[in-house]
Amino acid sequence: MNAPTGRRMVHCVKLGRELPGLDTPPWPGALGQRIFDQVSEEAWEAWEERMKMILNELRLLPFQKEAQKIMAQQMEEYFFGEGSALPAGYVPEKK
Numbered sequence: 001m002n003a004p005t006g007r008r009m010v011h012c013v014k015l016g017r018e019l020p021g022l023d024t025p026p027w028p029g030a031l032g033q034r035i036f037d038q039v040s041e042e043a044w045e046a047w048e049e050r051m052k053m054i055l056n057e058l059r060l061l062p063f064q065k066e067a068q069k070i071m072a073q074q075m076e077e078y079f080f081g082e083g084s085a086l087p088a089g090y091v092p093e094k095k
Contacts (some may be wrong), residue, residue, distance in 0.1 A: 012040035014079050019043075031072055039079055047078055 010021035019040035025032035026044060035044070054060075054074060060067035 010038060010040055012043050013038040014043035015040055031076060035079060050078065
């Protein structure tokens with residue numbers, strides 16, 4: 001299940017195709033292992049951008065226990081649910 005380059009490949013649950021996987025579980029515990037097993041590096045990078053937006057909108061710091069709980073719930077929904085909801089009142093930046 002490795003790519004010719006030696007990269008570990010996964011069938012990405014978010015993007016629906018075979019893509020290079022992450023090098024290590026990105027989160028502790030069972031959720032991190034599930035993401036490692038089923039989420040591509042590309043989908044994780046997209047999640048990281050969304051995570052920054054959520055942390056900023058909710059004015060959370062990544063090391064806060066409450067922030068970690070919220071992020072775990074959001075990750076679960078983003079990757080394995082219907083897609084996480086944006087924070088109430090979120091308005092995307094105009095480009």
